[in-house]
Amino acid sequence: MINEETERRARLQRLLNAGKNPFPSRVLRTHTLQEVVTEYASLEASKTIVSVVGRVRAVRQHGKLLFIKLEDGFGEGQLLVRTDAIGSVAYEEFMATVDVGDFVEGSGPVMRTKTGQESLAVTQVRIIAKALRPLPEKWHGLSDVEMRFRQRELDLITNPAVRHTFVQRAHIISAIRRFFDDHGFLEVDTPILQHVAAGASARPFVTHHNALDEDLYLRIAPELFLKRCVIGGFERVYEIARCFRNEGIDHTHNPEFSQVEAYAAYMDYETLMGFMEELICALIDAIGLDRSAVPFSGHTLDFSNAIPRKTYRDLIVEKSGIDVDTLEDVESARTAARTVGVDVQMEWSLGTVIDEIWKKAVRPSIVQPIFVTDYPASITPLAKRKEDNQNRIEMFQLVVGGGLEIMKAFGELNDPVDQEMRMNENEEAHQRGDDDAQRRDDAFIRAMQHGMPPMSGVGMGIERITQVLTDSHNIKEVILFPTLRSEASIESRV
Secondary structure (H helix, E strand, O other): OOHHHHHHHHHHHHHHHOOOOOOOOOOOOOOOHHHHHHOHHHHHHHOOOEEEEEEEEEEEEEOOEEEEEEEOOOOEEEEEEEHHHHOHHHHHHHHHHOOOOOEEEEEEOEEEOOOOOEEEEOOEEEEEEOOOOOOOOOHHHHOOHHHHHHOHHHHHHHOHHHHHHHHHHHHHHHHHHHHHHHOOOEEOOOOOEEOOOOOOOOOOOEEEEOOOOEEEEEOOOOHHHHHHHHHOOOOEEEEEEEEEOOOOOEOOEOOEEEEEEEEEEOOOHHHHHHHHHHHHHHHHHHOOOOOOOEEEOOEEEOOOOOOOEEEHHHHHHHHHOOOHHHOOOHHHHHHHHHHOOOOOOOOOOHHHHHHHHHHHHOHHHOOOOEEEEOOEHHHOOOEOEEOOEEEEEOEEEEEEOOOEEEEEEEEEOOOHHHHHHHHHHHHHHHHOOOOOOOOOOHHHHHHHHOOOOOEEEEEEEHHHHHHHHHOOOOHHHHOOOOOOOOHHHHHHHO
16 A cells, blocks of 8 residues: 555545545535636625536645645636644644545635635534545656556546546537437447447457347447337337447457447438438537538548548549459459458458458558448348449448547338348358358348348447547547456456
8 A cells, every 4th residue: 555545545534534424415505616716706795605516626835825636527616725624633634634535515605815716714614525545746656558448537537638538529429419309319228238240340249148048249239229229110220239249359340339320211422421420510510610621530530511522432443453353253352452462261251351351452442431332242131233234332430530430320121021132142141150240130031022122321439429419539548448458467468
């Protein structure tokens, strides 16, 4: 135990010995610290007794005066503690037991100090939560990046910019809800525990339900259940869904993440493109950014004009010289992929190999916003084939800032015969060892056979769009408590 912690525990014991409760259940608060600042003139004129609470950020003694810098969730303020206001015994006891990091309650009138500092001249003050560990004095005291994520509470306490990022994230989520609600979408909840890990190409987490005595999967996407809602008669639905994918961790991926998925009957995917462009602009406006100058990862992104649209094939030809339309089988795709440096895995399906070409040779070069459209049918079993080219599907992604994929959308496949055939192909790929291949979902196929209206659907990563709009390079910067190796595991490896 560090020396300071020992001293703080001794101060805690001193409070207890004096019969004081250092962790009371009830506290008195009439104003936030921000309200004291904004209402100072009227509070001073009326001589109102104000009660505030907050965390002690600094303690400074000057003779028989104690200056306490206080911080709550809304602002900062100063308490002025004087012996003639609270009594010498109470003053000495408070001074002997208070530490930076403690939470305190103070009551009294407002006043200005001799230097003009607006303060609260307390007539009553007490500790309402004793801190047993010190706070980092400066951020370089906790400079290890992983420790910032592991002890996010200290990150939030010490770094106002980090707190602001998560306030912005909350505003983004609120704006997403408001946008979909205003356009006639119904927010629904679908299962996190699922019998089949379907709706996306990803490896799932597996758990076991003891009462049912069977394995279940944490959802990788809510897609198929949302489509079943549309089949059931809800024409427009959306869900802000927590999803789980048992995949690698890097600056754009976390195994646990949030996304919004939305489905609209009778809306084609090109109309959806324009709809989602409106949403992006609404989010930019909601957090006070300039549409023409969104800073991200050293670039300035421009969303002020219509986002250009370009086909997946044309972009790959442009950047790599490979025409994916000529790749008729997985072997020809493997050969092409190796020419651009892809480390090909033999269990990959044709669609997976083509997508790896895209990720390696094209995606990193895209900076300004672009809608990438018309992907090969082998990429996903869930999108409708284009009427003028059966080898391509009605699909688009919004890509920005050096290859960050913000959203993925389909003109949704609603032909149950085609759906079953394509799910079977993906199931075969899974059986051959492609753990990321989408699984066959018989319940979904059965639902489709009852009739599914024409529709389009989209999924957008909450973390991804928050990264862009808060200029955060690492996804961990926009997840309060990202997935990390356990401390016990780290110690066992040393």
